[in-house]
Amino acid sequence: MSSIGTGYDLSVTTFSPDGRVFQIEYAAKAVDNSGTVIGIKCKDGIVMGVEKLIASKMMLPGSNRRIHSVHRHSGMAVAGLAADGRQIVARAKSEATNYESVYGEQIPVKELAERVASYVHLCTLYWWLRPFGCGVILGGYDRDGPQLYMVEPSGISYRYFGAAIGKGRQAAKTEIEKLKLSEMTCRQGVIEVAKIIYGVHDEAKDKAFELEMSWVCDESNRQHQKVPDELLEEAKAAAKAALEEMDAD
Amino acid sequence: MDTDAPHSMGTTIIGVTYNGGVVLGADSRTSTGVYVANRASDKITQLTDNVYVCRSGSAADSQIVSDYVRYFLHQHTIQLGQPATVKVAANLVRLLAYNNKNLLQTGLIVGGWDKYEGGKIYGIPLGGTIIEQPFAIGGSGSSYLYGFFDQAWKEGMTKDEAEQLVVKAVSLAIARDGASGGVVRTVIINSEGVTRNFYPGDKLPLWHEELEPQFSLLDIPSSPGPEPMNI
Secondary structure, three states, X not given: OOOOOOOOOOOOOOOOOOOOOHHHHHHHHHHHOOOOEEEEEEOOEEEEEEEEEOOXXXXXXXXXXXXXXXXXXXXXXXXXXXXHHHHHHHHHHHHHHHHHHHHOOOOOHHHHHHHHHHHHHHOOOOOOOOOOOEXXXXXXXXXXXXXXXXXXXXXXXXXXXXXEEOOOHHHHHHHHHHOOHHHOOHHHHHHHHHHHHHHHOOOOOOOOEEEEEEEEEOOOOOOOEEOOHHHHHHHHHHHHHHHHHHHHO | OOOOOOOEEOOOEEEEEEOOEEEEEEOOOEEXXXXXXXXXXXXXXXXXXXXXXXXXXEHHHHHHHHHHHHHHHHHHHHHHOOOOOHHHHHHHHHHHHHHOOOXXXXXXXXXXXXXXXXXXXXXXXXXXXXXXXXXXXXXXXXHHHHXXXXXXXXXXXXXXXXXXXXHHHHHHHHHHOOOOOOOEEEEEEEOOEEEEEEXXXXXXXXXXXXXXOOOOOXXXXXXXXXXXXXX
């Protein structure tokens, strides 16, 4: 739904005649051009995965992490401008530790999402700031169970069963909708996420990519952590096999 | 006698968990020196619908701390969209108690019920430590209750057993501590809500050589006098 906003798109404090703020929409484009990031809520936890497009063959695998732990019980996967993403993660970490020192309990995921969204929104209110050029998928596990939130550059935040941002988000969302998430454990979810990411990766347009995944579930003791290596390998193998099957048709 | 001197609550305060909630209890004496400024005070103060606090020590200090915590908890409840937990309430109390330890002189017992942890009691004595306990006692009268609780406390009591224990304990402390007296107030908090009870002097058991209550000076001459001693 693109349109040129000539004249009304120079500042984030300007509305267009049809009620749009073009700078925020342009910020969202930065997110749309990044590698796919997806998150799903399974019955016992959250799984997040990132299609990390590799810019150079010289990069060490495992570097340039796109998924960060915000607190013991929650993590964030970032799409869009990486440096902007770092700021958001830093703010989220700070909100989480501050909440715990005042209230004496871990920050509820809902509260964390609201604070992150509020911060992102803040940067759309002043002409001397620019909006964040990144979208964030926040997954956490608190007393009310596992929860998944997505925060967009506009500052909107909703709670989801499954969410996807980046290049392959349309295809990813279609695949996620096919899954029976309420019956799936995170162990199974990890395999599905890997299959989806391998599936939406465009071999023609982008060369290599690295799959990065994390989870927070009963099996990980409700702590947010990288998916264990053997499970990750299992997931990658299953994803590659599924791709070959598709190609074989 | 300086009636404008700082009011302190000599006090006996108690908080006890039982199978399903908590029972908070307190005496009702507020003293300024040896003058009893208020003989029927309410030392069990509401912080939220489901969390109450027993106050002891300086009356002013404990009131101001309760007021601040009530205010913060109210805002927190609005932000969270659901009732605050007892743990959060207790933590806010202890942050104030610890960070202002040089200025404050108040010992508090925070007790309540929430849907995650059930009934909980947190003791926050003078320095601002916080300690979660199955039962807590505080105030000057509590000195006389340590041995009593060691013997009488048991895990998993019913609501009525717990309340009877609290009433008995407060009345024992009132009998021995000059700075505690008046009536016994209890507050029971559980999943169903909050119940306040009131036990005036004549409803409390008598201990060891205490006299039967005499209700009027006019009654004394007509009633039989005490039995003469047998030496």
